[in-house]
Amino acid sequence: MQKxxxxxxxxxxxxxxxxxxxxxxxxxxFIVEHPENRDFGDFSTNVSFILSxxxxxxxxxxxxxLSYELSEVKESLVDPTTNTPIxxxxxFVNPGFINFTISNVWLKYVPxxxxxxxxxxxxxxxxxxxxxxxxHSNVNPNxxxxxxHLRNACIGQFLERAYENLxxxxxxxxxxxxxxxxxxxxxxxxxxxxxxxxxxxxKFDHYxxxxxxxxxxxxxxxxxxxKERQELLLKLEDPRSEQFQKQSxxxxxxxxxxxxxxxxxxxxxxxxxxxxxxxxxxxxxxxxEMLKNNPNVYYATEGKSQGCWLVRLAQEDSTxxxxxEDSEDEVEEDKIIVRSNGVPTYTGKxxxxxxxxxxxxxxxxxxxxWSTDTQKKDLWVTSSLPADQNSGVSFSKVDYVYDxxxxxxxxxxxxxxxxxxxxxxxxxxxxMKHINYGFVYLSKNTAKxxxxxxxxxxxxxxxxxxxGWGIKVDDLIQMVDDKLSADYxxxxxxxxxxxxxxxxxxxxxxxxxxxxxxxxxAMDMKGYSGPYVQYAYVRAxxxxxxxxxxxxVFEKLDNSSLELSGREMDLLRTIYKFPEIVEKSATSFSxxxxxxxxxxxxxxxxxxxxxMPILNAEDEKLKNFRLSLCFGVKQVVENGLFLLGIDVPEKx
RNA sequence: GCCCCCGUAGUUCAACGGACAGAACGCGGACCUCCUAAGUCUGAAAUGCAGGUUCAAUUCCUGCCGGGGGCACCA
Numbered sequence: 094m095q096k097x098x099x100x101x102x103x104x105x106x107x108x109x110x111x112x113x114x115x116x117x118x119x120x121x122x123f124i125v126e127h128p129e130n131r132d133f134g135d136f137s138t139n140v141s142f143i144l145s146x147x148x149x150x151x152x153x154x155x156x157x158x159l160s161y162e163l164s165e166v167k168e169s170l171v172d173p174t175t176n177t178p179i180x181x182x183x184x185f186v187n188p189g190f191i192n193f194t195i196s197n198v199w200l201k202y203v204p205x206x207x208x209x210x211x212x213x214x215x216x217x218x219x220x221x222x223x224x225x226x227x228x229h230s231n232v233n234p235n236x237x238x239x240x241x242h243l244r245n246a247c248i249g250q251f252l253e254r255a256y257e258n259l260x261x262x263x264x265x266x267x268x269x270x271x272x273x274x275x276x277x278x279x280x281x282x283x284x285x286x287x288x289x290x291x292x293x294x295x296k297f298d299h300y301x302x303x304x305x306x307x308x309x310x311x312x313x314x315x316x317x318x319x320k321e322r323q324e325l326l327l328k329l330e331d332p333r334s335e336q337f338q339k340q341s342x343x344x345x346x347x348x349x350x351x352x353x354x355x356x357x358x359x360x361x362x363x364x365x366x367x368x369x370x371x372x373x374x375x376x377x378x379x380x381x382e383m384l385k386n387n388p389n390v391y392y393a394t395e396g397k398s399q400g401c402w403l404v405r406l407a408q409e410d411s412t413x414x415x416x417x418e419d420s421e422d423e424v425e426e427d428k429i430i431v432r433s434n435g436v437p438t439y440t441g442k443x444x445x446x447x448x449x450x451x452x453x454x455x456x457x458x459x460x461x462x463w464s465t466d467t468q469k470k471d472l473w474v475t476s477s478l479p480a481d482q483n484s485g486v487s488f489s490k491v492d493y494v495y496d497x498x499x500x501x502x503x504x505x506x507x508x509x510x511x512x513x514x515x516x517x518x519x520x521x522x523x524x525m526k527h528i529n530y531g532f533v534y535l536s537k538n539t540a541k542x543x544x545x546x547x548x549x550x551x552x553x554x555x556x557x558x559x560x561g562w563g564i565k566v567d568d569l570i571q572m573v574d575d576k577l578s579a580d581y582x583x584x585x586x587x588x589x590x591x592x593x594x595x596x597x598x599x600x601x602x603x604x605x606x607x608x609x610x611x612x613x614x615a616m617d618m619k620g621y622s623g624p625y626v627q628y629a630y631v632r633a634x635x636x637x638x639x640x641x642x643x644x645x646v647f648e649k650l651d652n653s654s655l656e657l658s659g660r661e662m663d664l665l666r667t668i669y670k671f672p673e674i675v676e677k678s679a680t681s682f683s684x685x686x687x688x689x690x691x692x693x694x695x696x697x698x699x700x701x702x703x704x705m706p707i708l709n710a711e712d713e714k715l716k717n718f719r720l721s722l723c724f725g726v727k728q729v730v731e732n733g734l735f736l737l738g739i740d741v742p743e744k745x
Numbered sequence: 746g747c748c749c750c751c752g753u754a755g756u757u758c759a760a761c762g763g764a765c766a767g768a769a770c771g772c773g774g775a776c777c778u779c780c781u782a783a784g785u786c787u788g789a790a791a792u793g794c795a796g797g798u799u800c801a802a803u804u805c806c807u808g809c810c811g812g813g814g815g816c817a818c819c820a
Contacts, residue, residue, distance in 0.1 A: 273819090504816065611756090723780095
């Protein structure tokens with residue numbers, strides 16, 4: 094694997110040393126970035142503005158001096174792998190930026206290094222094989238997955254691949270709460286809602302979707318049903334109860350249907366973790382032994398939370414059990430982790446669960462291999478067997494924990510992290526990342542399609558599982574398929590293009606941002622979309638195969654004497670950024686950065702493709718160079734889309 | 746009552762404190778005797794309001810207005 098040149102870092106280091114040499118001061122907090130306008134070069138820095146305060150000189154003066162000094166050493170700044178000088182020009186400009194222009198020689202080498210590295214172009218080994226437990230999807234096993242879960246899964250898969258690409262070992266966990274209130278409700282519905290029949294649904298989870306919504310609406314204003322549900326819920330604390338068995342079975346059936354949906358979109362998981370197994374293994378019991386001896390966990394002998402165990406969250410100086418002045422609500426600042434009846438709360442169990450992930454409880458699940466035909470990787474599922482009685486796999490004792498969970502759970506996760514801190518596991522707390530993504534709302538038109546009431550003239554509408562409001566992933570898949578075959582016919586690579594369209598759309602916006610999902614937009618294959626990027630790949634691929642040229646020649650082209658057009662230079666100036674983009678989008682948990690890059694690259698390629706003859710280039714040398722550009726685009730798009738969980742079609 | 750997130754073209758989204766605020770869809774014009782028109786070129790169109798910090802503010806701070814989420818012996 095070739096280590097890709099980090100030019101920004103090289104610039105950074107040289108500025109630090111030059112500043113020290115010229116002014117005798119250490120400079121830290123400055124930025125090296127790509128200017129938006131290419132007239133200002135490929136990299137620029139604001140170091141002069143930072144220094145002007147310290148040195149009491151004008152930024153322009155400093156920029157002039159520094160750019161002069163840097164130009165002096167310019168020749169010595171060469172790429173070690175290609176032995177080519179990196180910079181063409183280092184100059185300064187009003188009001189005091191220093192701009193760096195990359196040399197054409199170095200740029201012309203880019204397609205060669207892509208041809209050499211191929212699939213590993215853009216990868217690195219900074220992860221050093223450290224293990225990450227990545228939890229995503231996590232659909233409650235009582236209904237079909239909707240587009241909100243889809244966003245979760247897409248972000249999760251991006252992180253899986255992006256961190257694998259950085260050299261981490263990522264284990265994908267699908268947590269399924271099969272003993273929660275939702276499944277109880279569904280279970281009741283199966284018995285009571287007889288007019289909804291499973292035979293009239295193509296999938297059982299779709300049937301469950303409607304049953305759940307109907308049962309919820311019956312329970313809402315019915316105290317008797319509420320009481321019944323409460324009683325069933327209590328029975329679940331005993332794993333030998335009939336309700337426990339019945340419900341596990343139901344959840345299992347629904348979960349298999351959910352996995353079918355995710356499989357259709359190419360999602361893979363390593364292990365399914367059942368809440369029932371967390372109960373059976375008594376993770377909580379072990380965790381509680383550690384927690385209750387901690388000074389920041391206490392038993393309330395009086396007050397509102399009498400008889401409960403709490404984690405201390407309130408600041409020293411604030412009063413406990415604070416009562417809001419203009420409200421009737423009492424707000425407890427500390428968090429209850431054990432109820433007065435001795436049953437742990439969700440937050441309590443979550444603390445235990447995360448301690449298990451880090452291997453802090455000295456206990457592990459048993460694991461069974463599950464229906465491996467739903468995906469590429471082996472799929473395991475927890476079993477209540479003790480760990481020493483099984484096949485030897487383990488998903489505990491990881492180095493990092495990444496949870497893809499909606500932003501509404503930020504508070505609960507912060508409590509878990511605080512608890513880890515209190516127990517002295519501050520490293521584990523720090524290594525636990527909550528990837529909190531925004532809500533998926535439905536646009537007005539889409540809400541209308543579902544028959545939701547849109548008379549209030551709002552711009553967007555929340556999905557509600559309890560009311561049966563939402564776009565099911567299976568339905569979205571069907572609609573996009575229908576649209577594609579109507580417009581382009583029933584072609585062989587339809588599935589790849591459809592998955593590209595759906596996933597790209599989910600990953601395009603900022604992760605933390607709420608998004609408004611619109612069906613018409615989801616079915617739009619033009620512009621900033623997955624198919625646009627895939628199309629660029631297909632075009633490049635098509636030219637390459639028509640050329641009949643063996644790809645291996647691209648590894649040793651001599652491009653040094655070629656005169657290149659603006660289109661070609663633009664393309665080179667985009668494509669070399671791929672490795673830094675990959676790293677940035679991974680470390681900042683931002684798939685949108687990669688989406689944006691791939692779109693820019695595809696646009697640049699399309700412009701080049703339109704203006705420049707490739708197979709009919711003026712001479713053989715130019716033709717081979719242009720083909721190597723096609724190969725570079727093809728490879729980078731393939732590598733980039735892969736990280737987004739998207740495959741490339743050979744034809745479109 | 747307290748805490749967190751978000752207000753950018755008609756719409757959906759960009760912009761590590763930087764150099765003329767970028768796209769896409771939609772709307773208005775051009776392009777298929779040439780490697781795939783799911784394409785290319787091109788026009789109009791935006792930072793909620795009021796202050797402050799800074800050489801520089803969509804970005805940071807304060808207040809207001811608007812939207813969402815949270816602060817459960819729910820999960």
